[in-house]
Amino acid sequence: MVKRTRDVTGEGAPDSPLGNATGEQQAQVSHDEPKVDQASLEDNLPTYYPLGKEAKQSLKSLKILQTAKDHDAHLKWLDKEVKNTLLDYVDNELNTYNALVLRGQMLVDEFDLKRRKIYKEDPIIESVRNIKSSLKSIKVGQDAHSKAFFQMKAEILARQEPELTIEEMSEYKGNESDQQPMYSLFESLLNNERLKTAKTDSKVLDEVLETELFLCIHPTEPLPFTENPNEDDGDDIAVDGGVVNLTCPISRNVITRPMKNLNCGHTYDKDSLANYNSTVCPECGRPLNKRALVEDAVMSLRLKYEKRDQEFVRERKKVIVDTELDKI
Numbered sequence: 001m002v003k004r005t006r007d008v009t010g011e012g013a014p015d016s017p018l019g020n021a022t023g024e025q026q027a028q029v030s031h032d033e034p035k036v037d038q039a040s041l042e043d044n045l046p047t048y049y050p051l052g053k054e055a056k057q058s059l060k061s062l063k064i065l066q067t068a069k070d071h072d073a074h075l076k077w078l079d080k081e082v083k084n085t086l087l088d089y090v091d092n093e094l095n096t097y098n099a100l101v102l103r104g105q106m107l108v109d110e111f112d113l114k115r116r117k118i119y120k121e122d123p124i125i126e127s128v129r130n131i132k133s134s135l136k137s138i139k140v141g142q143d144a145h146s147k148a149f150f151q152m153k154a155e156i157l158a159r160q161e162p163e164l165t166i167e168e169m170s171e172y173k174g175n176e177s178d179q180q181p182m183y184s185l186f187e188s189l190l191n192n193e194r195l196k197t198a199k200t201d202s203k204v205l206d207e208v209l210e211t212e213l214f215l216c217i218h219p220t221e222p223l224p225f226t227e228n229p230n231e232d233d234g235d236d237i238a239v240d241g242g243v244v245n246l247t248c249p250i251s252r253n254v255i256t257r258p259m260k261n262l263n264c265g266h267t268y269d270k271d272s273l274a275n276y277n278s279t280v281c282p283e284c285g286r287p288l289n290k291r292a293l294v295e296d297a298v299m300s301l302r303l304k305y306e307k308r309d310q311e312f313v314r315e316r317k318k319v320i321v322d323t324e325l326d327k328i
């Protein structure tokens with residue numbers, strides 16, 4: 001058993017939302033025993049006693065702190081802003097390079113080289129990766145706190161203990177319980193949660209950010225990382241000469257609303273599926289049914305950024321035509 005004076009004095013857990021619950025109990029005890037001086041009272045208090053009815057009631061009604069909720073909302077907002085700012089930055093860089101190409105101040109090959117370097121070497125992208133990873137650890141830390149809080153609450157409320165009376169105080173003193181006091185229970189649950197997340201969350205790529213960032217720069221290239229490398233990923237199947245196919249296997253037109261078949265990883269246009277009467281994938285013959293179709297978010301991003309790239313190509317062609325015309 002752990003002897004914890006802070007639970008006896010009631011001054012423990014300054015940062016716990018429940019820190020004063022034991023303090024209330026003690027105040028009550030002192031009031032009932034006016035003749036006993038403070039020092040000897042503390043010496044005679046048991047190291048553990050159950051929460052009183054009122055304290056249990058207030059523990060029951062305690063929800064997650066509003067400040068924690070506010071922090072969560074801010075973190076979410078910040079995370080999104082950081083991602084959007086980064087994508088705007090990349091877009092802006094590409095537009096700037098393209099403007100140089102259009103003015104004849106940069107070769108197309110040089111443009112492609114610069115573009116490749118953005119994903120791998122850009123210092124701004126690197127620092128944003130670090131910011132995102134810090135944001136993630138704040139979020140993980142916060143989640144560990146709320147999980148530990150709710151586990152502690154459930155465990156304390158489930159304890160079936162007779163209420164403490166002054167008469168029984170000496171019984172508690174002599175026959176002390178093995179139960180952990182509330183604050184140390186919270187501490188150990190929190191440590192457990194932290195250990196769990198430390199194992200899983202150290203240096204994990206922010207998949208959402210990396211995916212969008214990569215596709216913003218290389219819309220038709222297969223992703224260099226996958227959630228599960230053993231899984232049949234649609235990208236592996238649709239890759240043709242290192243380029244991901246953006247056309248629908250049913251209509252053979254460029255996809256506009258991508259739907260992915262989870263049975264095989266092939267992606268079709270939602271509109272062509274409406275007129276498609278077969279129950280097998282036209283590309284690989286595996287089953288194709290409504291239940292296995294999901295919106296293909298990765299393909300949507302590819303289409304979005306490929307559209308921008310096509311615009312670059314159109315602008316360049318226009319410039320070439322214009323210069324040829326000027327020569328005539």
Ligand SMILES: [Zn+2]
Pocket residue numbers: 261264265266281282283284285286
């Ligand atoms: Zn297929």
